[in-house]
Amino acid sequence: MADGGHARSIPVLKVTTTRACWMGCAFCDFATPVPLRNPGRVAAAIAPHQLPPSWPREELVKIRGGLTVTEPFGYFVNLVRRIRHRTASPIQAFSAVELDHHHRVERRPVHELLSLLRDAGATNLGPGGGEWLIDPIRQQLSPYRLPAQRWLEIAVLAADNGISPAGLVGVAPFVDEEAMDTHLTALLQIRQLAHVVVKPFRPAGTKLAMFAAPHLLTVASIIEEIRRRRPSLPIYMSGTAIGEDGRWLLVNRGLTAFWDTVLEVGP
């Protein structure tokens, strides 16, 4: 909440595993096409020993990245374990998209992957990059993505396996009010949601660069709507590119706090 006119800021250590991703979602600037014929040319994901010897105080660790083509799931479990040894903060690791990817590739049940993540120290399952829980939008912008129902099932499975799932509300000019209503209804029915991350669409570097970024007031009205539907659910947003006035505005509309990256580790 607003604290003497200032928005609360949560310092975040952001770990980006890799910036390449075969899935090629139109809204994502990680959608670097992977040279599948020669995967050796793809930059490998960050190795656990590449973590810096120290980092500024953080209250949350976020691990995210593209879908790797060279490392198995155990590699990332090891990364989570290494981070857990260095911090007591919550660790939000990966998302339903990555779990589904590793499940398909390694043919291991999703609940097993979730248990591995939990035992390594992950506390939250991330919300993913552009999870509109509306299949026609998914098919149009991200045709290889898991269907909306599958995303919901994995989120509930995560909660059952001791990892609280986070939800994503992407604000973009191509998601109209009706679609947003459908998305919020589907997402907010998950009672075990740890929090919701509001993510204004950033067109730069994506296949949708012809669209404008959403206006701050549109973001504010969606925060208000989430707050109206779930009065006590924490709502977070990245503080990147938001000034003091914007923060004040959004916190007054119901945002809980901003996530401010204190250090980004990655390739």
Next chain:
Amino acid sequence: MTQPLYWVPTLLLPAGQDGSWHAQRFLRWHGGRGHVVSGGPPPSGPGSRATLVPQSGQVWHAALEALAPDLDSGPVDLCLPCPPAPGTEIWQDLTRAVRRYPLRRLIVKRPAMTPLCQIDDALKGMTEAFAGAEIWLDWRTIGQEAIAYLAAKYPQVQLDNVPDDGLHQLISLAAALHRPLCLTDFSGRPPVELPAPAQPALPRIPVAPLHHAPVKHQWL
């Protein structure tokens, strides 16, 4: 109809320059609508005019501190830093000016380091105390995020001094507020509604049939 948001293209001509050439072109580029604020004699032509020093028959674009009690003038566009709170010295000067001069507009600027909550309180006070006055917010000093907040909260205020390269931001603000955007000036001619730009269509992403994730299987 909802109160439109106005775009008044504004040209500032410094004193000591014959600005007719600039003013003519500026107005032509904006379809004959625009507001010219000049330091010297106002250039002729379409659009509206104001002067930086009082001249008979002209609107005076004046800073609050320039208003002397014994000065006679015609209508005034009064520019002032955001008044801190009712009761302060600026507030008293403003109250005196509102009583003394035929005000056309109050143009509120944001002094550096002024928190948004202070501007919010000041505007609340001003809209109550000077209910009939037209209040305009200075686009360049107030900042985009604060403009968004204030324009949403006070639909009666308008935005002053929006540069041409701020037009896309003004368009998206009007869309977010569900208000029409009109090009206008103070010449008395009716505003021209600007149609909202067309939304681009979503591209079709080519989909290759994919039966398994395209990963290297050497570690399986």
